[in-house]
Amino acid sequence: MRHTDGGRRNPWLRRTPAVLGIAAAVVAGLAPAAQADPVTSADSTHTVTLVTGDQVVVQDVGGRQTATVLPRPGSSGDFVNQRVDGDLYVVPATALPYLGTSLDRSLFDVSALIRDGITDQVPVQVAGTAPGVQNGTVTRESGAAFGAALAAQAGRDAKNHFATPGPLFGTASSVRLAAAGAPQEAHPNFPMHTVRILTVNGADTPTDAALGLLNTDDGRIFNGFPYSTGGEERVSVPSGNYGLVAWFPTFDSTGRVTTVRVVVQDFVVSGDQTVTVDAAKATSQVTVSTPKPATVTSQTLEYFRGAQGLGSQGYSFGVGTGTTYVAPSAPATVGTFHFNVQLHSESPAGTASPYSYDLKIDSAGALSANQHYKVTADQLATVKESYYSDKPGRVEGMSRIIFLPYEFFGFGQFSPLTAPLQRTEYVLGGPDFQYADALLASMNTGRGFVSSSFQQFAPKTTTPVGWLRGPLVPGLTTPSTGTTSWFCNACRRDDTIRVGLVPVLDSDGHGFSLDAPGTGTVSTSHFQLLSGGKALIDGKDITGGEVAAPAGQADYKIVYDQTRTAPWFHQSTVSHSEWTFGSAHSGAQTVPTGWGCDPATGSATDCSALPLVTASYQLNAGLDGTAPAGPDQVVVTFAHAPGGQNLPFAKGSVQVSFDGGVTWTPTFTADLGGGRYRAQWTNPASTTGGDVALRVSATDVAGNSLTQSVTSAFSVPGAQS
Structure with a gap:
């Protein structure tokens, strides 16, 4: 895993590096068959x-x-x-x-x-x-x-x-x-000097400030976040070049930040000395104008300083709707310097066709006196967002984190919205911007975390995106176009099979995990990997595993059952999925270069994707997950696990059920080619006020297959008075 410091550690100041998510089990408490190990992922x-x-x-x-x-x-x-x-x-x-x-x-x-x-x-x-x-x-x-x-x-x-x-x-x-907590500081074996940092707001007015201090020769020598209390802080540091950022916030009576003033300055330490940082010099207000009027709802300032040798420091300050000012600075001469502002703004209340802006603007090398930024229409990409909700009026949370080329860490905050909703969202386009979006299905409870893969948008383009469009079913995530680093979640390496399903996928491929059980919330599942009548993996509340397999060609079957109910959704409550596939010893790498297959090493040596069949759905339902009585249809696209060969399909079928899966009705299914099938049927008037279940199946020319059913895939609304 990489951070904004490029994964570099500071052995002189910290005792333990942080490792998040490296070889982390997909589900804690895995209880697989004796010879199987829990599936892991990077x-x-x-x-x-x-x-x-x-x-x-x-x-x-x-x-x-x-x-x-x-x-x-x-x-x-x-x-x-x-x-x-x-x-x-x-x-x-x-x-x-x-x-x-x-x-x-x-x-x-x-x-x-x-x-x-x-x-x-x-x-x-x-x-x-x-x-x-x-x-x-x-x-x-x-x-x-x-x-x-x-x-x-x-x-x-x-x-x-x-x-x-x-x-x-x-x-x-x-x-x-009352725990181990943060790593303890070590004491470097260098001659040390005391630097007295005075923080003032005008020459004679001491004031508090949050500080970031980095040795810009080598961040391992000193890298910390002191705090100036009563206008003074003292630090003991070795000789060298240093970069300092000082944040001067003001608060109202409720504790809300009203203003932040930012001062950055470099200095050289060769002995004991005093450095004065004056908030009054921060007079350049940060403002951004957009093509359409919009109200800023959240704003984050980020300071990034990289040492000439190893190490760097990142410091972000979320100021909400507060006003921000910066002091012009001299160009950094040692190490790298970036300062950026990221904001989310929304159309005025009552706008007939709502829209929003998510922007991030960078200053490299120094801070200029002019902090007004004008964004023009030809710089922007348009994202047509559809937020589906089978519980109309549900408060969801949306977060869009923007990565600039030098960043490996992103910070964001969920902004509330009421779904179902269609909104036009404008973002900066071009190769310098990568986006990682996330949604909370229930903002009030903090449950239902849904995320996208990294995306890029070209200026003056329009991209449609749907969130939580049903049916919501288990499956495999797919890397976005241009992804060069990916962990294979259905692969065989030599004679080890590893599978890790995503518990829930929406129709646009956004994945999320089951919510933890609780009051009104049920989350249970059962995963099996079978071969020759023997269970190689058999566990509850897991999404996969890894197991040694015979070298010779053999047939395998995955059975995954899931039940999930919660107060914040109504549909897709029960699903049953079965995959059949053949597999033999993998003695060569067939997945793309840059992929990982072994969670311990990240290596893809001798790694081949398993020929699991995947399905994506395009239901003809509205944003609220309903379709009226009468003619209806769904388009299902069958494909294969990422990194594998896309074999042609020999057959596909779709069935519907109006009694919760007790009986199934065949549909008129047309083969559209390329793994796409369109199924048509009629929702009877007797279904009004009820739910419709869906079952799909497909088999490719090699005999690999998928059968998947989901209850309450969509609803037929009751008669209107």
Whole structure:
């Protein structure tokens, strides 16, 4: 996995590198047959609960990492992320003034929390009392009280510019993580010098500031995030060139960030010295204009500094709807420098045809005095988004993370929308922009995380995209066009077969996992890999596995059953899938160069894709998953697992059921060629107010086949009065 530091570590300052998602089991607690090992993948998704009740979804895909924040109810939505030596910190802005004093920084080290398995309950030690702490732990539900109390404290302390902050919540002198937490600092064997950093707002007004400091000769020498309290911070560093960023936020009485002033400057350390950073110099307001009027709903500023040798530092500040100013800077002479602004803006309320903009604009080398950016129509690509929902009025969350060429980490935040919805979304087009989109099916509960593969868009093009278009069924994800790095999820390497299904796919190929069981939520599944009447893998609540197989040609069968119900969706609740395929010893690589097959090494040596048949659906249903009584149709496209040979299909069929799968009705199915079949039937009037099940099957010329059925694939609405 790569981060913005290119995967480079800092052995002199940190004891343990972060490794997220490398050889991570698809499903924890796998109980396969004795000779099978759990399926592993180089890609992974983790949802981490912070002590403030906010949640962070961390995903590793194709060598890049994303972190998307789901704020707790009532949150201001202002977050900071800091990245150093492979560890990612996600910090609510209201916690910044208290880090290292009354708040343990380890509480927000998302990488360490994942390493330690602390993802849903945070163990804490409190000197005093703190809201939301129950029996020494904080959950997402109880953490909302902690986060609200912290925001209120920041609002109160901001009135005196945090000059005399008292105990947190009136009684807590410290709140610490009751676990290993962040790696401990080591002490480098260098001559050290004390640098006194004074942070002011005008010559005679000391003020607090969040700092990022990097040795730009070699980031392993020093790379950290000190905080200036009362206008001063002291750091002990070796000689060399340094890059400094200072963030000066202001808060209102609710703890919301109102303004952020940013100052960057370089200096050389050759002995003890004092460096002064003045917020008053940040007078250039950051503004962006778009072809159509739009209101900014969230904005993130990102500072990236790379050392001339090894190491780099990333520091992002989410300012929500606050106003931002920067100070013009001299060009960086040692190492690399980037500063970018990313924003999401939406059409004015009540617009008949809603639209949005997602933009990211970079400044390289230095910050200029002119911080107004004008985006023109010929720079933009158009994405026609359709957000499907079989529960009309469902509040979903959308996040679009944008990667520039130098970035291997992306930070985003879910913005709410009410589905079903069709919206035109404008993004910057061209080879310098890669997009990783994600959706929350239920913004209120934080459940139903759905993600896309990386995408690029050319300027002045239009691309249709559908989210959660049914039926929602298990299958295999497909790499997007131009993908050069991909982990094979249905492959054979020598005599080891490895399969990892995606539990849920929508009709556009967006994949997501089963939600955790809970009140009103059922998520169960059963996976089997069979051959010669013997179960090679047989496990509940797993999506695959790996197993040794005989070298000779043999027939195999995968059976996967799934049941999932939750209050935030109605359809596609039960599915049954069967794959049959033949396989023999793989003695040569047939998957593309750059793919991975062995999760331990990433190697694709002697790796061949299994000839599993795949299916994608185009139902003739509306955004709400309904189709009226009368003539209806579906187009099903059959293909094969990514990286394999696309064999012709000998036959395909589609059936429908109006009684929940008790009886099945054949359809009139036409072969459209290239694996595409169109099925036509009539939804009887007696089905109104009910659901329709769907079953498809196909067999290729080599005998590989797929049969897949799903209940409640779509609904026929009741008669209108």
